[in-house]
Amino acid sequence: MPATDKDLPLRDDIRLLGRLLGDTVRDQEGHDVFAVVEHIRQASVHLSQSPDSELDPATRAELEAILNNLPRDSMLSVIRAFSYFLHLANIAEDQHHIRRRRAHDLAGSVPRAGSLKFALDRVQEAGVSVGKIRDFFDVALVSPVLTAHPTEVSRKCILKCQHEIAGLLDQRDRMRLTPEEQEDNDVTLRRAVLRLWRTRMLRPTRLAVVDEIKNGISYFDDTFFAELPRLYGQLQDLLLKRFPGEDWQLPPFFRVGSWIGGDRDGNPFVTADILKTTLRLQSTAVLDFYLGEIHALGAELPLSQLLLQVSPALAALAESSPDHSPHRADEPSRRALTGIYARLSATARSLDQHEALRHAVGEGQPYANSAGLQRDLEVLVDSLVEHGAALIAAGRLRRLVRAVQIFGFHLAPLDLRQNSEVHERTVAELLARAGRIDSLPAYAALDEERRVALLCEEIVSPRPLYSPHLEYSDETNGELAIFFAARELRARYGNAALPNVIISKTDGASDLLEVALLLKEAGLLKPSAGANAPELTINIIPLFETISDLRNSPAVMRRLFALPAYRALVASRANEHEVMLGYSDSNKDGGFLTSGWELYKAEVELARVFADAGVRLRLFHGRGGSVGRGGGPSYLAILAQPAGIVSGQIRITEQGEVISSKYANPEVGRRNLEILAAAALEATLLDLEHETEPQAYRAVLEQLSERAFRAYRGLVYETEGFNRYFRESTPITEIAGLNIGSRPTARKASGRIEDLRAIPWVFSWAQCRLMLPGWYGFGSAVEAWLKDHPDGLEMLRRMLGSWPFFRTLLSNMDMVMAKADLAIASRYADLVSDASLRNEIFGRLRAEFERTRHYLLAIEQQDELLADNPLLRRSIRNRFPYMDPLNHLQVELLRRHRAGDATEPVDERVRRGIHLSINGIAAGLRNSG
Template sequence: MTPPNTPFETAPAADTADKDRPLRDDTRLLGRLLGDVLRAQEGEAIFSAVERARQAAVRYNRQGDESARQEMADILNGLSLDAAHSVVRAFSYFLHLANLAEDQHHIRRNRDHAIAHSRPREGSLARALERLDEAEVTADMLKGCVDKMIVSPVLTAHPTEVQRKSILSLQRRIALLLDERDRARLTPEETEEKEEDLYTAILTLWQTRLLRPQRLAVIDEVKNALSFYGDTFFTQLPILYGQLEDLLKRRHPNRDWHLPPLLKIGSWIGGDRDGNPFVTAPILKEAMRLQSTTALGQYLTEIHNLGAELPLSQLLVEVSPELAALAQRSPDHSPHRLDEPYRRALTGIYSRLAASAWALDHQDSPRHAIGKAEPYADSAELAADLQILASSLAANGSARLTTRRLQRLILSVQVFGFHLAPIDLRQNSDVHERSVAELLRAAGRTADYAALSENERITLLSEELSSPRPLYSAHLDYSEETNGELAIFHTAREIKLKYGDAAITNSIISKTDSVSDLLELALLLKETGLLKVGPTPRLSVNIIPLFETIEDLRQAPVIMDRLLSLPIYRDFLQSRDDEQEVMLGYSDSNKDGGFLTSGWELYKAEIGLADVFARHQIRLRLFHGRGGSVGRGGGPSYQAILAQPTGAVSGQIRITEQGEVIASKYSSPEVGRRNLEVLVAATLEATLVDLENKVEPSGAFHDTMSKLSELAFHAYRDLVYETPGFKEYFRQSTPISEIFDLNIGSRPASRTKSDRIEDLRAIPWVFSWAQCRLMLPGWFGFGRAVENWLADNPGGLALLQRMHRDWPFFRTLLSNMDMVLSKSDLTIAQRYAKLVEDPALGTRIFERIKEEWLLTRQHLLAITGQDDFLADNPLLARSMQNRFPYLDPLNHLQIALLRRYRAGESDDRLKRGIHLTINGVAAGLRNSG
C-alpha cells in the first residue's frame, strides 16, 4: 500500500460543503492510484521529485510563500530531460484525472437532484417549460415554435484538441469505472476489485503515448468525431426527445406532441476547405462514406437486438394487417418462427437495410442477412417499416414495448438518416472569386472580373444567374484551384443524390464582405447542378455568409439588406422556405478588434440583421462560430443564448463545437445529454420568453457600451497592431512556434506563410496566450476603456453596475471575462516575457499588459461588487485553486525547455517535452483553445 502522503492528495478547505465530499474522495483516489503507478513505473526518485514539487507549489499558492516557489524551481531545474518528461506526464495526467472526477461529480449532482425531486434547475427542459408558463406562453405558441425549431451543434476539426483518441478512450474507461463505483452498493471485496480496475486503467494510460508522432489527416479527424456518436449521440438524442415529449404532454395533454427532428448534429469535418488544402472532393466523399457506415451499422445492430426483444407469438397476440404483410414479405421462412411475425418482419427489415449498406458503400452488415432483399430507396422507407411495428404493437395491447429501443431507433433514423450528419461546405470568398473570374474569362464574358466595381459585379452575376446557359466547358482548361472547387460541388451533388438531400445542406462563405460574394457562390452552385435557374428556381443548399472582422460585422445588415432586395436572390430563397442563415465569426473578430469590441459588434450585428430580415419577411437563422475559449466566443452556452438580443434566436440556432470542447462536452453520455438539453432549453426560453417579456435595454446602455467598445478597440489595436516589436514579443514569449509543430490537426496554423498576426488563425493565437497564462484575447482593453470612460463620466460606476444587473448581454460578457482572468497568472506570465530576446522589449510590453490587467481587475470587481474573481461561482473557484499547484510546475518546465530549445540544443526530447507541457496546461485550463 502507498503511504498516506501521496501525490495530488490535497487537504480540503474547511468551509467546503459536504455535497462536494464525493468529488474530493474521487480526486484523492485517482491521485493515490496515479501515485502508485508513478512509484512502480518510474521509481522512488521521480515519485519524490513530483511530491516535493507539488507540496512547494501548494504552499506558494495557498500561503503566498515565495521561498516555496524557489524550492519548486530548484527541484524542477535539477531534473534530467528524461526525469522532466516523467514529471510533466505525472502532473498532466493528474489534471486529466481531475477533469474526469469533476465531470463525474456533475453527473452525480444531477442524479441527486433528480432523486430528491428538486426544483428544476436552470438550463433544464423542465425549468424552461416552467419559465414559459410563467411568461404565459400559450400551447399554440409553443407548438408553433417546436414545429419549426432547429438546434444544431456543429462539430468542427479546429486544432485545439491535443488529446489522442487512444487517450480519450482510456479516460472514458476510467469515467465509467468511477460511475460504477458511484451507483452501486459495493462489498469490500467489490470495492477492492473496482480500485484494481482503476489502477490498471491508469497504468495503461501511463504507458500510452500522449503525443501523436504525425499530424492528423482529415479522415483521422472524421473518425475521431464519429466516436462520439456511439457513446453519446445515438443514445442520448432519443432519450432527450422522449423527455421533451413527455414534459409537453403533461402540460398540454390535448395536443399532438410528436416532435420533428429539431435537434441535429452537424459537421464541418471533411467539408471545411477554408485554409485547409487537404480537404478535397475525394476526402468529402470518403467522409460521407464513413458517416453512412456508422449510421447503418448502428441501425443494423439495433434491429438485430430488437429481434431478441420481440419474440411475440401470433398465437397469443394479434397484429395489424400492415405488420402481417411486412412479415409475409420477409425472406425468413424458418418453421421455428412462423408464428413470430415481429421477428420475421425485423429479419426482412434487416435484409433490406443490409442490401442498402452494400448498395451505398459496399458495406458488409455486422451479421449475415438471412436472404436477399431490395435495398431501401431512402431512410424514410426504413422509418416507415419500423413505424409499422410500433403501430401494430400499440394497437394490440403492447404499446409499452415500443417506448425504448424501437421508438429510439425510429427517432434515430429520422434524425440521422443514411448520412448521419449533414456536412457543411466552407471556402474563403477569395477562392470563390478567383474561380468565378476564371469561368467568366474563359467564357468570354469579362476579361478582368477583379477590376469590376461591386455594382458591375452584381449586374453581371445576376445576368448569369438568370440564364440557363453554363459557363463551364469540358473543352477548356482551368486552373487546379478552379477544377478543385467545381469537383467539390459536383461531389456534393452526387452525395445528396446517393445519401439523401439532407446529407449536404449548407455552403458557407468565409470572409464575406459584399453581396457579390454570395452571388459568386450561387454561380458556382449553378454550374454544378446545385442551383436550377428558370421560372421556378431551385436552390439545393443554403448559401451562408460568414461575417468575421469588425468591419464586416458592421456591414452585415447593409449587405444582407441589399442581397434580400435582389429579386433573383429572393426567388432562390423561395425554394429554401424563405429562410436564410447567417454565420457570425467570434474568433477572428476578437483577434481583429479585441474581446469587448468583438462582443459588442456581434450583438449589434444581430440586432441589425433581425430588423432587416423582419422587414423583408425572411426567417433568420444565426450560426454562431464560437470556440472553446472566451477569446473565441466560448463560455457557458445557456447564458450565451439567453444574452442574445431580442429576435435573434427565433427558435433556430446553430453553434460550432470546436477542438477540446467536443470531448469535454460529449465524451460522457450523461454530460453530453445535459449539454444538448441546455441548448434546447435555452433556445426555447430565448425565443418564447423573450417574445413576451424581453425588452431591449435603454439607449443609455447602448450608448455607454458603444463608447466603451470604441475605447477598448483603440487600446487593443494600439497594443497588438501598432506597438513596435509586439509581433516579436508574442512569438517569443508564447510557445506559438512550438504549437505549429504539435500534431493536433490537419489544418495549417496560418492562412499564409507570412508571420503577420493578421494572417495567423485565431485558434493558435488564443491557444498560445493561454499557455503563457495571460489569456490576453479574453480581456485586454476593458480596463483602459472603463478608466477613460469614468474620467469623462464622474459617478458613472452606478450606471455600469446597473448594466451588469439588468442587461444579460453585459452580465454574460463580464462573467466570461471573470472566468478568463481567474485562470491567468501575472507572475508566471512575467517569466514567459523573459524569453524575449530583447530584455528591454520584453519588459516594456509586459508592463503594459500588466498595467491593463490590474486596471481590468479593479474595474471588473467594482462593477460586479465582488471581492475576487469567481466570487459568484465557488465551485469553479475551488476547482481552479486546486489546479494551480499542478499547472505551475508544468509552466515552469515549459519555460525551461523552451529556453534550451530556442538556444539551439538539438535533443529531440526537448521538443517532445515542450509538447507534453502544452498538453498538460491545456488539460488543466480546459477551455483554452
C-alpha cells in the same frame, strides 16, 4: 457544513486517482522519480496556499531550483505525471457533476436552470399557449456543429481510457459493492491508470483529415446515437404530462451537424475525394448502428401472435420477409425485423459498398431512402400500440425510429466552407475561359456594382460557363470538383446530407453571387426557364468575421434582398436565410469587448433587414471553446441574445477540446444537449427582461467599445515589436509543430498576426496563462469613460443587474481572468530576447490586467474574481498547483529548445517535453482554444 460535505466525494475521488497515479509512477519509474514528483507537488501546493506567493520566497526558490535542475528524462516523467493528474481531476469533476445532478433528482429538488423541466416551468408560468409551443416545434432547429479546429490535443485512445476510468468511478458511486466487487473495481482502476501511463500521449504524425472524420464520428457512437433519441423522448414525455390530451409527435428539430471533411477554408487536404470519403464513413457508421439496433430488437421482440394480435400491415411485412423458419412462424415482429435487416444490409452494400457485420437471412431490396426504413419500423410501433403493448413500443423501438428521423442515411448534415477569395478566383477563371471577360485580372478590376450586375446576368442564364473541353487551373478544377461531388452525394444520400455552403470572409454581395454561379454550374441552382421560377437547392450562408465585416453585414444583406435574381433564390428556399457570425476572428481583430458588442449590434440590425424583406433569419454562431473566441456557458449565451433573435432556430459551432469535454461522456453529453434545447425554448417563447434594454445602455457600451478597440488595436497591431514579443513569449511556434490537426496554423505563410488563425492565437495566450484575448482593453475603456462620466459606475452596475448581454460579457471575462496568472506570464516574458521590448510590453500588459481586474470587481461589487461562482473558483485554485510546475518546465524547455545551435540536431526529448506540457496545461484550463 453541508456545503462542504457535498463535495467530499469529489475530494475522495481526486485523492483516490492521485494515489493510484502516484503508485503507478513509483512502480514504473522508480522511487527517486516519485520522490521528485511528490516534492514538487507539495511545494507547489504550499506556495499556492500562501496569501501572497511573493511573500514566500524560500519555497518559490526551492521549487524553481528543483524544476530547473531536473535531468531531461526525469523532466518528461514529471510533466507526464502532472499532466495526467489534471486529466484525472477532470474525470473526477465530471463524475461529481453527474453525482450532484442525480442527488438533486433523487431529492426532488426544484428543476435547475438549463434543464427542460425548468424551461417548461417558466413557459407555463408565463402563460404561453399550447399553440405557441406547437409553433415553436414546427419551425425549430437547434444544431450544435462539430468542427475539426485543432485544439483537441488528446488522442482518442487516451479519451477512451479516461472514459473507462469514469465508468469505474461511477460504479463505485452508484452501487453498494461487495468486498469482492470492490477489490475488482480497485484492480481494474489501477490497471486503467497503468494503461494510461504507458499509452503515448502525443501523436507521432500530424492528423490527416480522415483521422479527424473518424474522431468526429466516434462521438456519435459514444453519445449522440443513444442520447439524442433519449432527449426527444424525455421532452415528449414532459410535454404529455404538462399538456395531457395533446399529441406531441415532435419533428426532428434537434440535429448535430459537422464541418469535418467539408471545411476547406485554408485546409488544402479537404478535397472532393475527402468529401466522398466523409459521407461514406458517416453513412457506414449510422447504418451499422441501425443494423445493431435491429438485431437487438429481434432478441427483444419474440412476441407471439398467439398471445398478441398484430395489425394487417405488420402481418404483410412479416410475410414479405425472407425469414421462413418454422421456429418463428408465430413471431411476426421478429420475422419483420429480419426482413428489415436484410433490406438495410442491402442498402449498406448499395450505398457504401459496406458489408454488415452479421449476414442477413436472405436477400432484401435496398431502401431508396431512410423514410422507407422509418415507415417499416413504424409499422411495428403502430401494431404494438394498437394492441395494448405501447409500453414495449416506447423502449428501444421508439428510440430507433427517432434515430432514423434524426440521422437518416447520412448521419450528420455536413457543411461546405471555403474562403471568398478562392471563389472569386474560380469564378474569374470560368468567366475568362468562357469569353465573358477579357482576362483573369479583368474580373478582379471590376468594382462591386459591376461584378454584381455581371453575376446576376450569369445566374439567370441557362447557358453554362464550364466546359469539360477547356483547361483550368488546379485550384479551379479542385473547387468545381467539390460542387460536382456535392451534387452526386446529395443524389446518393439525400439533400439533408449536404445542406449548406458557407463563405468565409464575406464582405460584399458579390461573394454570395459567386457561389450561386458555381452552384449553377454544378446543377445545384436551376435558373428560371419559361414560367418556372429559379430554384436554389442548397443554402448559401455568408460568414461575417472581422469587425468591419460585421458592421457592413446588414448593408450586404439589404443589397442582396434588393436584387431580383437573388431574392427569387431566397423565395425558392421558403424565404429563410442563414447568416453566420464569426466570434473568433472578430475578437482577434478588435478585442473581446468590441467583438461582443459588434456581434450583438449586427444581430439586431440583421433582424431588422430580414424583417423588412420578409425573410426569416437563422443565425449560426461561430463560437470557439475559449472566452477569447466567443466561448463560455452556452445556456447564458443563448439567453443573452437580443430579443427575438433566436426564434426557435440556432446553430452553434462546437470546437476543439470542447467537443470531448462536452460529449465524450454520455451523461455529460445529454446534459449539454438538454441545455441547448432548453435555452432555445426559453429564448424563443419568453419575453425576456432584456427585450427593452434602455437606449442609454447601448450608448454606454458603444462608447466603451470605441475605447477598448483603440486600446486593443494600439497594442496588438500598432505597437512596434509586438509580433516579436508574441512569438517569443508564447509557444506559438511549438504549437505549430504539434500534431493536433490537419489544418495549418496560418492562412498565409507571412508571419503576420493578421494571417494567423484565431485558434492558435488564443491557444498560445492561454498556454502562457496571460489569456490576453479574453480581457485586454476593458480596463482602459472603463477608466477613460469614467473620467468623462464621474458618476458612471452606478450606471455600469445597473447594466450588470438588468442586461443579460452585459452580465454574460462580464461573467465570461471574470472566468478568464481567474484562470490567468501574471506571475507565470512574467516567466514567459523573460523568453523575449530584447529586454527593453519585454519590459515595455509586459509592463503595459500587467498594468492593463490590474486595471481591468479593478474595474471589473468594482462593477460587480466584489472583492475577488469568481465571487459568485465558488465551485468554479475552487476548481481553478485546486488545479493551479498542478499547472504551475508544467508552466515553469515549459518555459525552461522553450529556453533550451530556442537556444540550440541551428547546425545541431533538435533534441527530441526537449521537443516532446514541450508538447507534453502543452497537453497538460490545456487539460488544466479545459477551455483553452
